[in-house]
Amino acid sequence: MNKEKIACDVKRWAKIIRNDPQGDLYPNFLFFMTFYPEFRNLCYYRMGKFGGFFNVFCRQMDTLFLATPEIGPGLFIQHGFSTIVAAKSIGANCWINQQVTIGYSNETDCPTLEDNVTVCAGAKVIGKATVGENSKIGANAVVVKDVPPNVTVVGIPARIVRRDGIRRDEPL
Structure with missing residues (x-):
């Protein structure tokens, strides 16, 4: 325990x-x-x-599924309705909202969330993507590539709209 x-x-x-x-x-x-x-x-x-x-x-x-081998301390799940968390690992002090899917793209590839990551409502993080520390995944974003640290990503497919607090518009 x-x-x-x-x-x-x-x-x-x-x-x-x-x-x-x-x-x-x-x-x-x-x-x-x-x-x-x-x-x-x-x-x-x-x-x-x-x-x-x-x-x-x-x-x-019944609608919140946790299937991650390593979840760091301080995980906060704001609304667990229809939420699936199947990552390789989740770092410390992460925040996950409702209707989020963090999961596999095939039998072996699943995401890694580093420390202080926020995943907003409806977002999808799929496959062998690593979400860098202090990053934020916007509502309904779809992430299938690595996300660098200290950024905010939004959209389908996800793109960087903020890096280190400065507004940007960059592809992942």
Whole structure:
């Protein structure tokens, strides 16, 4: 079981949801387990085989699928409705919105998300793409190529519209 990662998740969720910069562990943990099915899915995922036991008391969200071998601490899933996360790995402090698909293009090729990546509603990250740290994937964007660090990408196919805070218009 990943107690340290769950504690980091609680602190991150507390900062975002409850505006609690200290992230007091125990009251927030019970609050999130009770009222946030996205947090429950993540917590049960981190608990591994022990998560199924707690599912009897607090049900998982049926439309949120986590199938990633390595998820860093502090993952925040804002709305887990119709969301599939099947990446090679996800870094620390990432943010994923609803109706996102992060997944395989064939049996072996799946994406990697580095630290502090935000994936907005409806975005698709498919295949052997690496999304660099501090990058943002805009709503409904389709990413099939590597995304450099510190950029914002939008569109179908995705293109860079912001690099290091400066507006751009570059292909990936």
